[in-house]
Amino acid sequence: MTQTSSPAIAPGSTIGILGGGQLGRMTALAAARLGYRCHVYCPEAGSPAFAVAAAVTQAPYDDAAALDAFAAAVDVVTFEFENIPAASVERLAARTVVRPSWKVLETAQDRALEKAFFSGIGAPTAPWKPVDGLPQLTEAIAALGVPCILKTRRLGYDGKGQARINHPGEAAAAWAAIAGAPAILEGYVAFSREISAIVARSPRGEVNTFDIAENVHVDHILDTTRIPAQITPEQAERAAAIAHHAAVSLDLQGLLAIEMFVADDGRILVNEMAPRPHNSGHWTIDACITDQFEQFVRAVCNLRLGSTERHSNAEMKNLLGRSIENWDSILSDPKAKLHLYGKTEAREGRKMGHVTRVFPRWKNDGK
């Protein structure tokens, strides 16, 4: 149901954010620019968002007393991390406004629900089958063919919880590699590019998408995002239409990122979604009138959405692990926009920051 009548949560109010990573940190910074206070809830000490928040709760996601106190201290709750237990979201929703809704999170938490949702709105995905045991995996491999990818239904990120199968004989090893968790098997998509669409929808029903970005993954982790994506105007329109349609169908109140493949045959296939700001949208901070974090805040607080107009082309590179130690040489390019997340421990593959370079956008370079 569209809540056209729900009032704006005015600047000066407190936004509760579940999750304390870099996405929460950049959301809190954007919220502060609009005059909001953020209260960040996260189990881990020293979380990146704690350093820029007006208030923090360090507690497990299933701590009833901490959740109740959090709900009482904020005007709205949102997420920078979607794997919050159902019972906790229910508990919060009984006490305060929660955006986006549980239905959206529930769909995004489970790859099977997610894929069924997209098929249901006419947005094709890779062929897939649910897998709950080794015999079923063997059948699914026979049905989908190789290569294929076994993915846990829940909790996967940056390629974790996945096993590629190149030969039917690898079934048992793949099943062991994901520790026999409920999973899906996906046919391997022959793709030329990976792209993503980010869309905001507010409770008052405004919908706005950012320009389509092109993503390069290395070792299953996002390495580079470039804008504009090197795709046809029809493909860009299709990707944006899928995002718009998904946001409306989910009755989204917030921000939604959708990762997609541009298949070799030119079709756009949906890979997965995240109902929150996304790594592939960091370029918007430096290249758009309104960035993804501000748009997220506006949508969650039911303000009018901002213009997503892109004033520049851009290239965003993730800085993983110890690569941030090169901050001085990155800054030797005075046009490099360096963003660091304040994480103390530079574990290998950990997202420590990103750097965006913007380029003039000429009149005829399309969307």
Ligand code: ADP
């Ligand atoms: P994660 O939650 O880890 O991001 P993804 O499903 O997005 O999981 O997979 C990570 C990356 O693995 C994708 O960005 C893509 O490069 C590759 N990949 C995933 N699924 C497929 C597929 N069905 N066919 C080809 N490549 C895939």
Ligand code: MG
């Ligand atoms: Mg992904």
